[in-house]
Amino acid sequence: MSIFVKNGVLHVSGAQDKLRGKGQELPNFLSDYTMLDIETTGLNPYRNHVTELGGVKVRNNEIVAQYSNLVFYPRSNKVPAFITKLNGITEQQLLDEGVPVKQAMTEFREFIGDDVIAGYNVNFDLNFLYDLTKKFKLPELNNDYVDVLRLARVYYPRQHNRLIDCIQRAGIAQEEQHHGLADSIDTKKVYDDFREHFTSELLEQAQSKVKNLDLLADELESWQLGLHNPVNHKKIVFTGDLGMASDEAMQLVNNLGGQAQTQIAHDTDYLIMGDHDFFDKNNAVWQKAQEFNQSGSKIKRWSEGFFLNLLDEWARG
Structure with missing residues (x-):
């Protein structure tokens, strides 16, 4: 019996089936991947739900395809007022313009395919997406991933590192859109900016931050x-x-x-x-x-x- 963290992933003897089977983080610069971003009604995947799915497929560092859809559910589609203030998404908009959640998630899972996933604080997105793939019996979302936030924390140490901070520092934009497709594109631009300016020492530092611990x-x-x-x-x-x-x-x-x-x-x-x-x-x-x-x-x-x-x-x- 044992409990440990290997390459950032928790392992618990006797209870591994209770954990989301997400992939492993790969702090690196890839030329082929799917960058994604989602919007939700809150921070908790157990209580809140996805309102928008967005992503871009990248090949040889260039965007070759994109996905974007609002999502609605069979029952409640309520959107808290503070979320509407943040991104403009309303319940009526979901009902008028959205795609049924099962259809949207099926399409999005197919769009991602076997790609390494990239995103900003991407574990947040992966929790919601993993649970939806499980709910609708889609292929498990166990793709490895790159978290651009980890790169940002090394490149901009001891600073605020929200996506908006990074896009402003890099001169990409002055405002964060808070929409899946637009934020995916902006995150790709941040990732490309890091690719251009990172040293091998900075990359090694980011990779060393991935936890490896014996918790017992x-x-x-x-x-x-x-x-x-x-x-x-x-x-x-x-x-x-x-x-x-x-x-x-x-x-x-x-x-x-x-x-x-x-x-x-x-x-x-x-x-x-x-x-x-x-x-x-x-x-x-x-x-x-x-x-x-x-x-x-x-x-x-x-x-x-x-x-x-x-x-x-x-x-x-």
């Missing part, structure tokens, strides 16, 4: 924990039928800067439950947690699968 060996140093470690400084209890070994799960938490507790308490932050136990309303440990919450505690309940996918996001970051 020793407690991690603060620089290894990173900014988005969901475990750091959290008190966590595991319960129910877990895929991973419970003793390894507890060691994992302690090594990542958290504190594994043997039983639920008023100061517990997260209760991690086996995926099947998560839906058991009569689970005694969750009932105890709810009693603490009624007295002022703030215990959150996560399924094992949700927890491990959060850790995988940290591993890939």
